[in-house]
Amino acid sequence: xxxxxxxxxxxxxxxxxxxxxxxxxxxxxxxxxxxxxxxxxxxxxxxxxxxxxxxxxxxxxxxxxxxxxxxxxxxxxxxxxxxxxxxxxxxxxxxxxxxxxxxxxxxxxxxxxxxxxxxxxxxxxxxxxxxxxxxxxxxxxxxxxxxxxxxxxxxxxxxxxxxxxxxxxxx
Amino acid sequence: xxxxxxxxxxxxxxxxxxxxxxxxxxxxxxxxxxxxxxxxxxxxxxxxxxxxxxxxxxxxxxxxxxxxxxxxxxxxxxxxxxxxxxxxxxxxxxxxxxxxxxxxxxxxxxxxxxxxxxxxxxxxxxxxxxxxxxxxxxxxxxxxxxxxxxxxxxxxxxxxxxxxxxxxxxxxxxxxxxxxxxxxxxxxxxxxxxxxxxxxxxxxxxxxxxxxxxxxxxxxxxxxxxxxxxxxxxxxxxxxxxxxxxxxxxxxxxxxxxxxxxxxxxxxxxxxxxxxxxxxxxxxxxxxxxxxxxxxxxxxxxxxxxxxxxxxxxxxxxxxxxxxxxxxxxxxxxxxxxxxxxxxxxxxxxxxxxxxxxxxxxxxxxxxxxxxxxxxxxxxxxxxxxxxxxxxxxxxxxxxxxxxxxxxxxxxxxxxxxxxxxxxxxxxxxxxxxxxxxxxxxxxxxxxxxxxxxxxxxxxxxxxxxxxxxxxxxxxxxxxxxxxxxxxxxxxxxxxxxxxxxxxxxxxxxxxxxxxxxxxxxxxxxxxxxxxxxxxxxx
Numbered sequence: 001x002x003x004x005x006x007x008x009x010x011x012x013x014x015x016x017x018x019x020x021x022x023x024x025x026x027x028x029x030x031x032x033x034x035x036x037x038x039x040x041x042x043x044x045x046x047x048x049x050x051x052x053x054x055x056x057x058x059x060x061x062x063x064x065x066x067x068x069x070x071x072x073x074x075x076x077x078x079x080x081x082x083x084x085x086x087x088x089x090x091x092x093x094x095x096x097x098x099x100x101x102x103x104x105x106x107x108x109x110x111x112x113x114x115x116x117x118x119x120x121x122x123x124x125x126x127x128x129x130x131x132x133x134x135x136x137x138x139x140x141x142x143x144x145x146x147x148x149x150x151x152x153x154x155x156x157x158x159x160x161x162x163x164x165x166x167x168x169x170x171x
Numbered sequence: 172x173x174x175x176x177x178x179x180x181x182x183x184x185x186x187x188x189x190x191x192x193x194x195x196x197x198x199x200x201x202x203x204x205x206x207x208x209x210x211x212x213x214x215x216x217x218x219x220x221x222x223x224x225x226x227x228x229x230x231x232x233x234x235x236x237x238x239x240x241x242x243x244x245x246x247x248x249x250x251x252x253x254x255x256x257x258x259x260x261x262x263x264x265x266x267x268x269x270x271x272x273x274x275x276x277x278x279x280x281x282x283x284x285x286x287x288x289x290x291x292x293x294x295x296x297x298x299x300x301x302x303x304x305x306x307x308x309x310x311x312x313x314x315x316x317x318x319x320x321x322x323x324x325x326x327x328x329x330x331x332x333x334x335x336x337x338x339x340x341x342x343x344x345x346x347x348x349x350x351x352x353x354x355x356x357x358x359x360x361x362x363x364x365x366x367x368x369x370x371x372x373x374x375x376x377x378x379x380x381x382x383x384x385x386x387x388x389x390x391x392x393x394x395x396x397x398x399x400x401x402x403x404x405x406x407x408x409x410x411x412x413x414x415x416x417x418x419x420x421x422x423x424x425x426x427x428x429x430x431x432x433x434x435x436x437x438x439x440x441x442x443x444x445x446x447x448x449x450x451x452x453x454x455x456x457x458x459x460x461x462x463x464x465x466x467x468x469x470x471x472x473x474x475x476x477x478x479x480x481x482x483x484x485x486x487x488x489x490x491x492x493x494x495x496x497x498x499x500x501x502x503x504x505x506x507x508x509x510x511x512x513x514x515x516x517x518x519x520x521x522x523x524x525x526x527x528x529x530x531x532x533x534x535x536x537x538x539x540x541x542x543x544x545x546x547x548x549x550x551x552x553x554x555x556x557x558x559x560x561x562x563x564x565x566x567x568x569x570x571x572x573x574x575x576x577x578x579x580x581x582x583x584x585x586x587x588x589x590x591x592x593x594x595x596x597x598x599x600x601x602x603x604x605x606x607x608x609x610x611x612x613x614x615x616x617x618x619x620x621x622x623x624x625x626x627x628x629x630x631x632x633x634x635x636x637x638x639x640x641x642x643x644x645x646x647x648x649x650x651x652x653x654x655x656x657x658x659x660x661x662x663x664x665x666x667x668x669x670x671x672x673x674x675x676x677x678x679x680x681x682x683x684x685x686x687x688x689x690x691x692x693x694x695x696x697x698x699x700x701x702x703x704x705x706x707x708x709x710x
Contacts, residue, residue, distance in 0.1 A: 019371075
């Protein structure tokens with residue numbers, strides 16, 4: 001059963017990868033096609049990246065936790081840093097909207113908000129999953145590891161977005 | 172039994188039957204839509220439907236048949252049969268299995284709820300932008316279409332992951348991947364294709380919904396967006412989807428033809444590997460749906476060549492089946508008749524497909540009735556014929572009773588005559604230049620009579636299908652009791668009782684060859700004796 005759960009999660013993440021790849025492709029395509037791009041709040045993206053990496057680290061500690069209560073504390077920490085990521089993103093959206101960058105204002109906005117918005121929704125689902133993990137599957141190491149796979153994956157997608165969207169734009 | 176009890180069932184056999192029965196219901200609805208279209212087209216200048224109604228009905232017909240009938244019914248057969256065939260007691264994730272069905276059904280109901288808004292989707296089953304964008308489709312129909320497809324694709328992905336993991340991890344002892352029945356092989360490959368193709372549709376739908384509901388600009392040419400991007404994305408999903416709708420049918424035929432030819436499948440390995448080849452190639456051919464777009468000669472030539480290449484692994488399969496029949500002694504049951512007819516009809520559809528891969532031919536015939544002929548020869552002549560064969564073959568396993576052979580033969584001939592009469596003339600209409608998706612046409616030489624032939628034949632086809640439904644209902648009550656193994660077959664599902672018990676097998680079967688039941692019945696001539704002897708001799 002353990003093997004089945006990991007394989008199932010792997011296939012689910014394969015589906016997710018293709019989904020994000022297509023949205024990223026649209027973003028890159030429209031960035032090439034459009035003239036110029038707005039200034040993005042890079043400092044908020046750096047905070048987001050730092051909280052994602054910290055959260056993934058906490059998750060790896062949770063996986064390695066010797067007792068259930070230890071694991072619970074680390075999962076809580078991972079969820080907390082996920083929450084910080086969401087706050088930083090919310091702030092970044094607010095800054096962009098204040099500057100007039102919206103989903104309908106330009107193709108940059110269209111593809112930027114769709115890509116990051118879809119990632120954001122996944123992170124919200126991920127935070128809820130981490131928060132409810134102990135209730136859904138108490139003491140279940142397989143479930144914990146599968147949740148960790150999902151969480152690492154979302155972290156990796158963010159890192160790609162950070163590099164391509166936030167850093168790539170300045171090259 | 173209470174309703175709550177009934178809908179909370181997670182047994183793979185119940186979930187599989189739910190899938191199959193809901194697909195049958197939608198098949199009848201989609202068929203009625205098709206009849207409405209054929210009635211409207213029966214003669215020149217008819218005005219039975221308004222143009223707008225016509226657009227809605229052909230959109231719903233296509234979407235229904237593809238997403239609510241063919242795809243889910245093949246998944247349903249997979250869910251029913253795969254655990255039995257690999258000697259497992261259940262799918263690996265039974266509750267996810269049930270969830271996938273209810274999501275699928277919810278998607279179907281949501282799609283049909285769009286009629287209640289007064290405007291069903293009307294932009295065709297591939298909803299080309301900018302037609303599907305807000306300014307050109309202001310009604311709510313396209314929103315319902317997109318949300319329904321999101322639900323259905325979620326259902327498909329869940330079912331596909333479940334099937335793939337079940338095949339990978341739940342096989343009985345000795346049931347190696349070199350021994351699983353070909354239906355299992357093809358369902359496995361199909362599931363992986365779903366996992367990699369459907370998210371592309373999801374991304375496209377999210378973009379379309381962003382455009383329609385949030386005023387995003389993805390496909391809005393006036394603001395620099397790209398309608399062409401929709402075509403690329405949709406067909407990157409859409410072409411693998413075409414194979415998702417035929418590979419399990421190939422698997423069914425690969426089970427049925429050997430049993431009724433009394434001969435093991437010819438070239439098991441090539442049949443399995445050619446499936447993998449088709450899966451890979453299917454991701455590199457999407458542009459052949461877009462030859463009429465000015466994309467550059469070199470670019471489209473590559474896709475033309477890749478598209479023709481698909482005929483090779485598909486041809487391999489046709490030879491697998493033909494050679495199996497050639498070396499055997501045929502038993503022409505209704506199931507086998509449909510399987511043989513499948514070979515012929517699908518080959519016609521395949522050949523018109525290769526014709527389309529030739530760019531100048533495509534330029535001449537694209538968006539004409541020739542396309543309609545092609546798609547129906549592969550989807551109806553191919554998949555639906557295989558499904559009829561599969562129903563006559565596995566109905567005894569699912570119910571414990573045989574379908575009536577006399578009614579079956581009548582059903583077969585009505586369907587063969589009705590189907591070919593309806594769709595063969597579409598080739599000619601296409602060559603005469605009749606465009607698809609027009610709701611009526613003028614009195615042009617030959618168009619009227621050929622369309623009338625098509626409509627009358629469609630009525631014959633409907634008669635055949637109603638006879639099939641009658642057969643299902645009558646045989647369920649009065650059919651001859653089948654016993655566990657009415658066809659003297661070789662795969663493990665026939666070792667279970669009919670219908671199989673809750674956990675399928677009283678004890679876990681041990682498998683030593685590709686035909687475990689043959690081994691059981693003929694211990695002296697068991698396949699594994701033959702398989703193992705040369706290896707020992709070689710050492």
